[in-house]
Amino acid sequence: MIFIDACFGKKTPYTPVWIMRQAGRYLDEYKKVREKAGDFLNLCHTPKLAAEVSLQPVDIIGVDAAIMFSDILVIPNEMGMKLNFIKGKGPVFEKPIKNEEDLKNLKSNWEAANKLTYVYETIKIVRNKLDKDKALIGFSGAPWTLATYMIEGQGTKTYAISKKMIYSNPKLVHKILTKITEVVKLYLENQIKAGVNAIQIFDSWANAIEPSKYNEFSWKYIADIASYIKKKYPHIPIIIFPKGINGFLDKVYGDFDVFGVDWGTPMETAKEKLGDKYVLQGNMEPCRLYSKKATEEGIKSIIKVMKNERHIFNLGHGILPDVPVENAKYFVSLCKKLTRKN
Amino acid sequence: MIFIDACFGKKTPYTPVWIMRQAGRYLDEYKKVREKAGDFLNLCHTPKLAAEVSLQPVDIIGVDAAIMFSDILVIPNEMGMKLNFIKGKGPVFEKPIKNEEDLKNLKSNWEAANKLTYVYETIKIVRNKLDKDKALIGFSGAPWTLATYMIEGQGTKTYAISKKMIYSNPKLVHKILTKITEVVKLYLENQIKAGVNAIQIFDSWANAIEPSKYNEFSWKYIADIASYIKKKYPHIPIIIFPKGINGFLDKVYGDFDVFGVDWGTPMETAKEKLGDKYVLQGNMEPCRLYSKKATEEGIKSIIKVMKNERHIFNLGHGILPDVPVENAKYFVSLCKKLTRKN
Numbered sequence: 001m002i003f004i005d006a007c008f009g010k011k012t013p014y015t016p017v018w019i020m021r022q023a024g025r026y027l028d029e030y031k032k033v034r035e036k037a038g039d040f041l042n043l044c045h046t047p048k049l050a051a052e053v054s055l056q057p058v059d060i061i062g063v064d065a066a067i068m069f070s071d072i073l074v075i076p077n078e079m080g081m082k083l084n085f086i087k088g089k090g091p092v093f094e095k096p097i098k099n100e101e102d103l104k105n106l107k108s109n110w111e112a113a114n115k116l117t118y119v120y121e122t123i124k125i126v127r128n129k130l131d132k133d134k135a136l137i138g139f140s141g142a143p144w145t146l147a148t149y150m151i152e153g154q155g156t157k158t159y160a161i162s163k164k165m166i167y168s169n170p171k172l173v174h175k176i177l178t179k180i181t182e183v184v185k186l187y188l189e190n191q192i193k194a195g196v197n198a199i200q201i202f203d204s205w206a207n208a209i210e211p212s213k214y215n216e217f218s219w220k221y222i223a224d225i226a227s228y229i230k231k232k233y234p235h236i237p238i239i240i241f242p243k244g245i246n247g248f249l250d251k252v253y254g255d256f257d258v259f260g261v262d263w264g265t266p267m268e269t270a271k272e273k274l275g276d277k278y279v280l281q282g283n284m285e286p287c288r289l290y291s292k293k294a295t296e297e298g299i300k301s302i303i304k305v306m307k308n309e310r311h312i313f314n315l316g317h318g319i320l321p322d323v324p325v326e327n328a329k330y331f332v333s334l335c336k337k338l339t340r341k342n
Numbered sequence: 343m344i345f346i347d348a349c350f351g352k353k354t355p356y357t358p359v360w361i362m363r364q365a366g367r368y369l370d371e372y373k374k375v376r377e378k379a380g381d382f383l384n385l386c387h388t389p390k391l392a393a394e395v396s397l398q399p400v401d402i403i404g405v406d407a408a409i410m411f412s413d414i415l416v417i418p419n420e421m422g423m424k425l426n427f428i429k430g431k432g433p434v435f436e437k438p439i440k441n442e443e444d445l446k447n448l449k450s451n452w453e454a455a456n457k458l459t460y461v462y463e464t465i466k467i468v469r470n471k472l473d474k475d476k477a478l479i480g481f482s483g484a485p486w487t488l489a490t491y492m493i494e495g496q497g498t499k500t501y502a503i504s505k506k507m508i509y510s511n512p513k514l515v516h517k518i519l520t521k522i523t524e525v526v527k528l529y530l531e532n533q534i535k536a537g538v539n540a541i542q543i544f545d546s547w548a549n550a551i552e553p554s555k556y557n558e559f560s561w562k563y564i565a566d567i568a569s570y571i572k573k574k575y576p577h578i579p580i581i582i583f584p585k586g587i588n589g590f591l592d593k594v595y596g597d598f599d600v601f602g603v604d605w606g607t608p609m610e611t612a613k614e615k616l617g618d619k620y621v622l623q624g625n626m627e628p629c630r631l632y633s634k635k636a637t638e639e640g641i642k643s644i645i646k647v648m649k650n651e652r653h654i655f656n657l658g659h660g661i662l663p664d665v666p667v668e669n670a671k672y673f674v675s676l677c678k679k680l681t682r683k684n
Binding site: 168244247290 | 505506509605630632633
């Protein structure tokens with residue numbers, strides 16, 4: 001698979017490309033399935049439908065990898081936290097973690113990981129239907145990103161509740177992170193057993209932690225997960241995408257293969273600091289997809305830096321719901337065209 | 343004034359300190375005045391009350407500078423855009439800028455700047471009541487930050503409307519930015535004439551623009567404003583606070599005095615890249631104020647880097663509304679105590 005080869009830094013006929021949130025609302029076909037499923041969580045819970053939307057972007061816009069359709073919050077949900085998706089508000093946990101007692105009540109290890117059968121079932125269907133030369137990516141939220149949702153109970157602008165806990169009860173935060181980490185390891189392991197060819201860990205809220213505390217409360221748990229997976233499954237590339245840590249890229253370490261660069265990080269900087277150690281993925285500013293001219297300009301400037309080597313094309317964050325499908329197709333085909341080696 | 347001396351990099355008996363959003367909801371005294379004023383905009387529009395809340399943090403927590411109480415959105419409001427503060431939603435403009443026609447309808451230059459009389463009146467009252475050795479800071483939003491509000495019509499997570507305009511109609515964005523820039527120059531000039539001793543330009547949404555476009559759509563306008571003010575009023579220090587540009591600090595330039603460092607930027611990095619050219623302000627993580635121990639640790643780690651030189655203490659973003667006043671006092675007094683030269 002071109003995508004897997006590229007993850008390991010091998011030469012490929014062109015630079016492979018996929019798009020974060022590629023199975024999403026910019027596709028009419030997605031919206032139809034979503035409507036059929038009723039609510040968002042039901043779509044995640046129904047393997048046949050989740051598989052259908054996972055496959056759509058491969059067929060429609062021609063990306064080199066599918067990513068299993070799911071949500072990062074299925075983990076806390078199966079650990080025992082009741083989750084609702086509320087219109088206009090997003091995901092809300094009925095009972096956020098406030099103390100050790102709340103944490104103790106949550107399921108751990110295999111007990112939680114084995115409840116996520118609908119995810120593994122989705123993977124089996126997708127892998128079965130997907131072209132052999134296309135990769136299937138599995139994923140998980142990073143422990144810190146999951147923990148903030150579990151502590152705050154919902155999305156937040158300030159992360160004040162989780163951070164108050166970091167500064168006033170760091171031990172409890174570490175207990176929460178440790179418990180999540182153990183589940184994430186087994187969850188990703190189960191995904192691999194079910195058939196994914198690569199995994200990505202999203203630390204969407206990486207930039208909520210101050211630089212001097214980031215390793216302690218987030219990265220070291222990610223590195224631990226990567227090391228666990230890498231030892232057991234060295235053939236599975238690991239991609240890590242921490243959003244907003246561009247101020248301290250030199251602190252990145254660990255046994256993984258691809259570093260996902262967000263659009264706020266100059267690609268030159270990422271290459272300079274991490275390009276020797278890791279393949280880089282990214283990082284076109286998602287809003288460029290509103291304009292074909294801006295898309296072309298964005299692709300070319302990334303190619304100028306990466307020179308078609310040790311690189312996977314992607315946006316630097318998820319695709320926006322009002323991007324024209326035609327422009328998404330244009331992005332994918334132009335990335336391939338401009339990087340194709342003769 | 344110690345604060346002004348520090349802005350110009352002169353030796354001071356201790357490192358001065360103030361707090362962004364120091365006139366705010368963590369103070370009971372503020373909440374009382376806010377209640378009296380009715381709504382938020384009315385508080386901005388009533389010089390006597392705005393002056394009262396501007397002075398409170400100097401008296402209560404002992405900061406070295408007052409900042410005039412106002413809101414960055416009074417500018418677009420006086421340019422002719424009707425503004426409402428809606429509970430739970432924040433500021434909303436009734437009619438966002440969609441095209442050249444919308445822009446043409448807005449007031450410009452002195453016509454807009456001279457309408458902000460309530461701000462200048464507030465300044466006069468505060469300067470009159472403030473101790474002679476305490477500084478009064480005036481401020482404005484940066485053109486880009488103001489423009490996004492004016493284009494989006496309200497707060498946004500993705501800035502998708504403004505950025506769609508950047509990539510599909512950059513000329514219109516530049517026309518909007520130019521018009522705002524001219525008003526900001528005169529607004530700040532009027533603030534100086536009314537009595538402020540320093541000015542700060544907030545680019546709160548700096549990190550909404552990708553690094554390669556940041557200068558074109560934001561920084562060059564800020565630098566233009568700084569240069570205009572610096573030429574006419576060289577004795578007034580200029581502080582610039584762009585939130586979230588830590589990935590490309592080496593691109594910062596211009597004729598100003600103090601660079602405001604956000605908490606996401608390691609102070610070491612800021613010092614290394616900008617410390618020779620500019621005095622640095624900041625940058626304690628605001629959530630550290632939830633804990634006295636974390637506050638002390640934060641102050642000490644900043645002192646370790648800055649070594650009591652070319653530095654002004656502040657948080658790296660606004661103080662949060664649920665921080666105990668006692669902890670804010672502790673922060674201010676400890677900054678002074680630990681930096682005092684014998």
